[in-house]
Amino acid sequence: MTASNETQELKDRLGLIESMIAEGRRTTSIYGWTFALWGVAYYVAIYLDAVLHFHLAWEVTMTSAAVLTAILCKSRSCSHPPTTTGRALGALWFGTGFSMFIVLFSLGYSGRMDLPIFVAVICGMLGSVNAASSVILKWKLQFACALVWWATTIYACFGKGHYLMTVFVAAIFFCQIVFGIYLMIIEARHRQQGAAHA
């Protein structure tokens, strides 16, 4: 074997190490569908509440979405190994989701909730969790989503009431539906690259 062949062989080994480490870490970004699912769930809840005037619209829809997410996560996580980053992100989203449920459920049943408070709480919490997640993943696009949520929170506190629902629906569209579909496209590309690599 010549010296240049040997060098190439060693370089290939280094490339193999890098690609395999990246392959293992890639398993943390497989939840793009959850963003889209929760975006749709918010829309369903808004429709049931605002159009059909269903009293328990948010409680029922959010609980159903949480159960559906848990079932789908469990079935999907069977084929993906756990990573420390994945566990940290899971804890973050679980904690935020549970806090939102407790706060909104309590506000709803105590009769102290109105639309601005509701939107301010939801968007403030979503801003926090997206910002924390973006720092963990070093991802500017997710931080941009956090900024949109925080801007909606500020609007809910200071803006005009009759535009609030439109602003909230638009924030859901960009930060949940569009962001979720974008993530799903990235994941599909990664899967294709993985299949080509194999």
Add this chain to the structure above:
Amino acid sequence: MPELPELNPVVHGKLRLALLSLLSGVEEAEFTWLRQRTGATDGNLGAQLLKLEEAGYVSVKKRFVQRKPQSLYRMTETGRQALAEYVRALKQLLGGAISG
């Protein structure tokens, strides 16, 4: 002239190196996931994992999930050190070649 480092032969095998690299990025991984990622056959994968286990670089936990046997592999601290030393040695051997 400084002496060039030896590459650890247990880590140097291509499939074993791929396995250690994969396991370094996750907490633990199933046999089927490792097979899917490496594209290795069951026999070859099992043999290479056994070598890594004998060297103390990975540990295995066997269990039954819905009556099906499942093998979960995890990288040990010794394995992590061995991979780090291997990468260091590789970079030293390559010298300036990796920047080019």
